[in-house]
Amino acid sequence: MDTLLQHLVNGLVLGGTYALLGIGLTLIFGLMSVVNFAHGEFYTLGAYAAFAALALAGLPFVAALLAAIAAGALLGALCERALLRPLRGHSIDTIMLVMIGVWIAMQNAELLAWGGVARSIPHPFPTAPLTLGPLNIAPLRLFVVLTAAALIGLAWLLIQKTRLGTAMRATFQDRDTAALMGVPIGKIHTVTFAFGSALAAAAGALLGPVFLAYPSMGDLASLKAFSVVILGGLGNFAGAALGGLLLGVAEELGAGYVSSGYRDAVGFVAIILVLLFRPAGLFARAERIG
Amino acid sequence: MRRSMRLVALAVVPLLAALAWLQIAGAQQAPIKIGMIQPLSGPVAASGNYVRMGAEIGRDWVNAKGGVLGRKIDLLIEDNKSDPKEAASAAEKLIVRDNVVAMICCWGSSMTLAAMPKVEEYGIPLVVETSSAASITRRGNPWVFRISPPSEMEASGLESKLKALGIKQYDFLAVNTDWGRGAVTAFGDVLKKNGSSQGVVEYMDQAATDLNAQLTKVKASGSDTLMVTTSVEQITLILRQAQEQRLQRRIVTTGGSSSPSQLIKHAGPAANGSYHVLVFLPWFPEAHPDAKLARAFVDEWQKRGFPFDGLTEGFRGHDAVVTVAEGIRIAGKDDRRAIRDALWKVNVMGTNGPIRFEKDGPAGKESGQNKPLIFLVEIKDGQLTLPKIQ
Numbered sequence A: 001m002d003t004l005l006q007h008l009v010n011g012l013v014l015g016g017t018y019a020l021l022g023i024g025l026t027l028i029f030g031l032m033s034v035v036n037f038a039h040g041e042f043y044t045l046g047a048y049a050a051f052a053a054l055a056l057a058g059l060p061f062v063a064a065l066l067a068a069i070a071a072g073a074l075l076g077a078l079c080e081r082a083l084l085r086p087l088r089g090h091s092i093d094t095i096m097l098v099m100i101g102v103w104i105a106m107q108n109a110e111l112l113a114w115g116g117v118a119r120s121i122p123h124p125f126p127t128a129p130l131t132l133g134p135l136n137i138a139p140l141r142l143f144v145v146l147t148a149a150a151l152i153g154l155a156w157l158l159i160q161k162t163r164l165g166t167a168m169r170a171t172f173q174d175r176d177t178a179a180l181m182g183v184p185i186g187k188i189h190t191v192t193f194a195f196g197s198a199l200a201a202a203a204g205a206l207l208g209p210v211f212l213a214y215p216s217m218g219d220l221a222s223l224k225a226f227s228v229v230i231l232g233g234l235g236n237f238a239g240a241a242l243g244g245l246l247l248g249v250a251e252e253l254g255a256g257y258v259s260s261g262y263r264d265a266v267g268f269v270a271i272i273l274v275l276l277f278r279p280a281g282l283f284a285r286a287e288r289i290g
Numbered sequence B: 001m002r003r004s005m006r007l008v009a010l011a012v013v014p015l016l017a018a019l020a021w022l023q024i025a026g027a028q029q030a031p032i033k034i035g036m037i038q039p040l041s042g043p044v045a046a047s048g049n050y051v052r053m054g055a056e057i058g059r060d061w062v063n064a065k066g067g068v069l070g071r072k073i074d075l076l077i078e079d080n081k082s083d084p085k086e087a088a089s090a091a092e093k094l095i096v097r098d099n100v101v102a103m104i105c106c107w108g109s110s111m112t113l114a115a116m117p118k119v120e121e122y123g124i125p126l127v128v129e130t131s132s133a134a135s136i137t138r139r140g141n142p143w144v145f146r147i148s149p150p151s152e153m154e155a156s157g158l159e160s161k162l163k164a165l166g167i168k169q170y171d172f173l174a175v176n177t178d179w180g181r182g183a184v185t186a187f188g189d190v191l192k193k194n195g196s197s198q199g200v201v202e203y204m205d206q207a208a209t210d211l212n213a214q215l216t217k218v219k220a221s222g223s224d225t226l227m228v229t230t231s232v233e234q235i236t237l238i239l240r241q242a243q244e245q246r247l248q249r250r251i252v253t254t255g256g257s258s259s260p261s262q263l264i265k266h267a268g269p270a271a272n273g274s275y276h277v278l279v280f281l282p283w284f285p286e287a288h289p290d291a292k293l294a295r296a297f298v299d300e301w302q303k304r305g306f307p308f309d310g311l312t313e314g315f316r317g318h319d320a321v322v323t324v325a326e327g328i329r330i331a332g333k334d335d336r337r338a339i340r341d342a343l344w345k346v347n348v349m350g351t352n353g354p355i356r357f358e359k360d361g362p363a364g365k366e367s368g369q370n371k372p373l374i375f376l377v378e379i380k381d382g383q384l385t386l387p388k389i390q
Helices: A002-032 A039-056 A061-087 A092-114 A139-161 A163-173 A175-180 A185-207 A217-232 A237-258 A260-277 B002-029 B045-064 B084-097 B109-122 B151-157 B159-164 B178-193 B212-221 B232-244 B260-271 B291-303 B308-331 B336-343
Strands: A130-132 A135-137 B032-038 B073-079 B102-105 B126-128 B144-146 B169-175 B197-204 B225-229 B250-253 B275-278 B358-360 B367-369 B375-380 B383-385
Touching: A002 A039, A002 A135, A002 A139, A002 A163, A002 A185, A002 A217, A002 A237, A002 B212, A039 A061, A039 A092, A039 A185, A039 A217, A061 A092, A061 A185, A092 A217, A135 A139, A139 A163, A139 A185, A139 A237, A163 A175, A163 A185, A175 A185, A185 A217, A217 A237, A217 A260, A237 A260, A237 B212, A260 B197, A260 B212, B032 B045, B032 B084, B032 B308, B045 B073, B045 B232, B045 B291, B045 B308, B073 B084, B073 B308, B084 B102, B084 B109, B102 B109, B102 B308, B109 B126, B109 B178, B126 B308, B151 B159, B151 B178, B159 B178, B169 B178, B169 B212, B178 B197, B178 B225, B197 B212, B212 B232, B225 B232, B232 B250, B232 B260, B260 B275, B260 B308, B260 B375, B260 B383, B291 B308, B308 B336
Parallel strands: B032 B073, B032 B102, B102 B126, B126 B144, B144 B367, B169 B197, B169 B225, B225 B250, B250 B275
Antiparallel strands: A130 A135, B275 B375, B358 B367, B375 B383
């Protein structure tokens, strides 16, 4: 029983960050129909930005987190303006190929800039775990999961309650009508891509100190983000949040009670089942962005 | 007309002969090409790059002494991206396109195993510098010569030391590759023979970062020791996450490729009390038969500004290059088959100790296996120590 509880806690902590990754990706797909293969690279960017801010510039932890988010947003906006805007109206395949190019270019730029050796990102939290009965959780992980939840909440508020969010939802529902109503589609796309990338960078900056920062770290993150999005339904905000948690718990329980060698397989089997029985995603009927 | 033809012939023939002679002379001067495949990117890129750095020192030292057979040696290095498929295609490229005379590869066992069929197909000697899976020298591939110890050799070489640790029950956490699975069997056999019982055996993907599920299972087993086989990055994560879960275990890493100073740096106090199987001890060069060589290598490494943490990997690159160069010298020519036959006669001093090959694998198709020295070190209060039980 104690072991089961610990597995569940581990799974929820892991799932929280999957959710953060998935939300950024699902927003970009939902609003822009861009399959962002470079999503994981923004995650890596966030981790390295946090490393640079903390270990090299000596900024405090929260400032480093904000710096990483800013770096993600900035590069995301740049990427949209320079590469995606000229391609608007092109087929989804063309854009997909461009994003694969961005992925390869960013990963190799990271390798060139930082080298292949993993970096350990310093953090101010004590390393001894907090103990609650049979459960152990590291203070850093607790901070990560709470911050992830707060960021997801903020993202939701932004989309639901602000004028910008209303414009984003309108664009998602019907781009042409939104444009006729005076929504600046170009700007909305830039903001959406920057916002999605910033969320990925936030996940990287949060998880970097928990794990290690290395140039290929984004590959696994991308894979998980895509899994979460498929699980939750493409373009579905709430679906991505719940899908993330679900994937985290499924993997953890699979590793705990089936076989740890098949940990990733458990997650993918869950996705295959969802696709077989609910092809539009688990939460297809739940509220979409809007 | 006939006269002019004769004139042309008279002019052309000596010209062609001169060209041919120049080409032969040029070939004599051209460097001897040795291929190397390492993971220069991907999850284990750090290790692969360290081996490359060590190999470059080896190459420079050999060339500084005049090279072999009066020619310089040239290292052609390919990236296998930590991926077995890439290892096989990199091998094909080096053999067919670059026409190397011998190869050094591939760090990970799965990558080496993927490149081995190519080596046999084209008939080119391969020096394996790091990989530990037993199957590498057991497949009946007579072109393979391994300088690193297989897991079984590590385990049996450490039998007395493991016994002295008094392990009653152990768990195993290994990377899900040929190397990890091989180590579980090899160390498991030796531990069981000495009266330890086995708790749980858990595997992890090479790129996995969250190992809490495995550690939660390990925690529930009630063993006293956790044996770990994986790369240094994952060992760091295991040490940290074990501390987060208050896992009170003696942790012993196998594989001889971990870098304790890197662990001390990245895992901090979580690394205290852990034991590590190592093949090269840059902190204690005097532990090696040729202390002068070991020290010179450590000095050169630092002079080049390479990170000290990389030495436990880097020495392999040096030793592999020295082995190949000695093979070429004994062969007396840059012919693949002659070098293969010569590798059996190699007896050369490496940074770890003398390198020579014994036969291993099915009769008639044996591979060469070197018997390096193996050590067990402990991290105590952030410092590295050679435990008394040596």
